[in-house]
Amino acid sequence: MKKICTSFHEAVADIHDGATLMVGGFGLCGIPENLILALVEKGVKDLTVISNNCGVDDWGLGLLLKNKQIKKMVGSYVGENKEFERQVLTGEIEVELIPQGTLAEKIRAGGAGIPAFFTPAGVGTPIAEGKETRVFDGKEYLLEEALTADFSLVRAWKGDKMGNLIYHKTARNFNPMIAAAGKTTIAEVESLYETGEFDPNIIHTPSIYVQVLIEGEQEKRIERLTVRK
Numbered sequence: 001m002k003k004i005c006t007s008f009h010e011a012v013a014d015i016h017d018g019a020t021l022m023v024g025g026f027g028l029c030g031i032p033e034n035l036i037l038a039l040v041e042k043g044v045k046d047l048t049v050i051s052n053n054c055g056v057d058d059w060g061l062g063l064l065l066k067n068k069q070i071k072k073m074v075g076s077y078v079g080e081n082k083e084f085e086r087q088v089l090t091g092e093i094e095v096e097l098i099p100q101g102t103l104a105e106k107i108r109a110g111g112a113g114i115p116a117f118f119t120p121a122g123v124g125t126p127i128a129e130g131k132e133t134r135v136f137d138g139k140e141y142l143l144e145e146a147l148t149a150d151f152s153l154v155r156a157w158k159g160d161k162m163g164n165l166i167y168h169k170t171a172r173n174f175n176p177m178i179a180a181a182g183k184t185t186i187a188e189v190e191s192l193y194e195t196g197e198f199d200p201n202i203i204h205t206p207s208i209y210v211q212v213l214i215e216g217e218q219e220k221r222i223e224r225l226t227v228r229k
Contacts (some may be wrong), residue, residue, distance in 0.1 A: 001161055001162065001195070001201065002161065002162065002163040002202050002210060002211060002212065002213055003211065003212045003213065004161060004192070004212075004213045004214070004215075005078070005212060005213070005214040007214075007217065008034045008035055008037065008038035008188075008214055009038050009041065009042065010214075011035060011186050011188075011212055011214040012035060012038045012039050012042055012186065013042075014151075014184070015039065015042070015044055015078065015151055017044050017045050017046050017047075017050070017151075018046045018047070019044065019047055019148045019150045019151060020047075020048040020049075020050065020148075020149045020151075020199075021047055021048070021049050021050065021149055021150065021151050021152070022049075022050045022051065022107065022147070022149040022151070022152040022153070022178040022181055022182055023049060023050070023061060023152075023153045023178070024051075024052040024152075024153065024154040024155055024173065024174050024175035024178045024179070025038070025051065025052065025060065025155065025171075025172070025174065025175070026052050026053075026172065026173035026174060026222045027053065027080075027223045028055065028056065028059060028060055028220075028221050028222070029170055029171050029173065029223075030039060030079060030155050030168075030170070030171030030172065030173050030174075030175055031055070031060045031061075031155055032153045032154055032155040032186075032187075032188040033059070033060060033155070033188075033218055033219060033220075033221075034188055034214075034216045034218065035153045035155075035186060035214070036055075036060060036061060036063060036064065036153070037063070038074050039064060039069070040063045040064060040067055040069070043067075043069070044069060045068070045069045045071075045201055046069075046071040047064065047069055047070050047071060047072075047074040048070075048071060048073075048074065048116050049061060049064070049070050049072070049074070049075075050074040050075070050076060050107070050147055050149055050178075051073075051074075051075050051174070052075055052076055052100065052103065052173070052174055053075050053076070053077040053078070053079075053080070053081075054070075054073055054075060054078070054081055054084050054188075055081065056080050056081055057076075057081055057083050059221050062081050062083065062084070065081070065084055065087065065097050065103065066083050066094070068092075069123050070093060070097070071093070071094065072093065072094040072096070073093060073094070073095050073096070074095075074096045074098065074103075074147070075095075075096075075097065075098070075099070075103065076097065076098055076099060076100040076103045078095070078097070080223065080224075082147070087185060089115065091204070093129065097127075097139055098127070099121045099122055099181035101119075101121060102119055102121050102122065102144055103147075104174065104177060105117060105119065105144070106144055106145070106146055107146040107147050107174070107177045107178055107181050108145075108177040108180075108181075109146035110146035110147045110148040110149075110180075110181040111148075111177055111178075111179075111180025111181035111209070112180070114126075114146055115146055116143055116144060116145045116146060117143075117144060117146075117147065117189070118134060118136070118141035118142065118143055118144075119141060119142055119144055120141050120142070121138060121142070122144075123140045123141065123142050124140075125146070127142070128142050130142070132145055146181075147181060148181050148182070148183070149181060149182045149183070150182070150183055150184065151179075151182050151183070151185075151186060152178045152179055152180075152181060152185040152186070153176045153178075153180025153185075153186050153188070154178055154179045154185065154186070154187050154188070154205075155167075155171065155175060155187075155188045155189075155218070156187055156188070156189045156190070156204075156205070157171065157189070157190050157191070158189060158190065158191050158192075158193060158198070159187055159189035159191075159192055159193070159210075159213055159215075160192070160193045160194065160195050160196070160197060160198055161192065161194060161213070162195045162207040162209075163187065163196045163207035163208075163209070163210030163211070164198055164203045164205065164206060164207045164210075165179065165187055165203070165204055165210065166198065166202060166203060166204055167205075168190075172204060175204075175205070176204050176205050179205045179209045179210065180205070181208045184211045184212065185209055185210045185211055186211070186212040186213075186214070187205075187210050187212065187213050187214070188214055188215075188216055188218075188226075189214070189215050189216075190215070190218060191212060191214075191215065192213065192215040194204060211226070
């Protein structure tokens with residue numbers, strides 16, 4: 001049995017000023033939207049956030065950004081967020097942009113206990129500045145260090161009371177690797193089940209990676225809705 005919270009404010013109660021957070025999702029797909037809202041209301045500040053992107057202006061991590069709660073953003077995509085662009089250009093926020101595959105592997109490595117790895121992505125670009133390179137089989141590779149976080153916030157479709165998680169289709173995205181890379185992982189689930197109800201073969205995140213659970217209904221906004229006329 002893991003800690004099962006009855007409110008989202010309780011779920012984020014231990015997240016403190018200056019914490020490093022990893023946040024699951026890709027665009028607005030699979031984001032732990034209620035946990036993010038609880039952080040906005042809590043008012044924690046000086047956060048370092050590691051996530052693929054920073055939401056949009058009025059939803060997801062964009063709400064923390066708008067509220068000036070993020071000190072540093074580590075991600076792979078800045079688009080779709082005018083406030084993010086404004087803060088970057090005015091120097092109000094520190095940003096570390098990482099190629100998307102490299103970001104995913106840095107997080108995966110952190111969860112696996114691998115301190116660093118070599119990749120060809122970024123060789124010969126500003127990303128390589130100050131980093132070690134080595135040649136393997138005549139090709140140059142760049143050393144990238146793993147990422148971990150004080151807290152990981154993830155969103156799952158189903159979870160059981162032991163903390164085993166199942167994600168829904170593309171909402172799986174960064175969530176499994178982020179769940180593994182946080183010292184404390186807080187999982188927002190759409191439906192919570194009794195332990196033993198899941199077939200072990202369909203579990204995406206084993207319970208060992210999850211410390212806190214909270215069940216809640218998600219709004220699931222669409223980032224850019226396109227329909228036929």
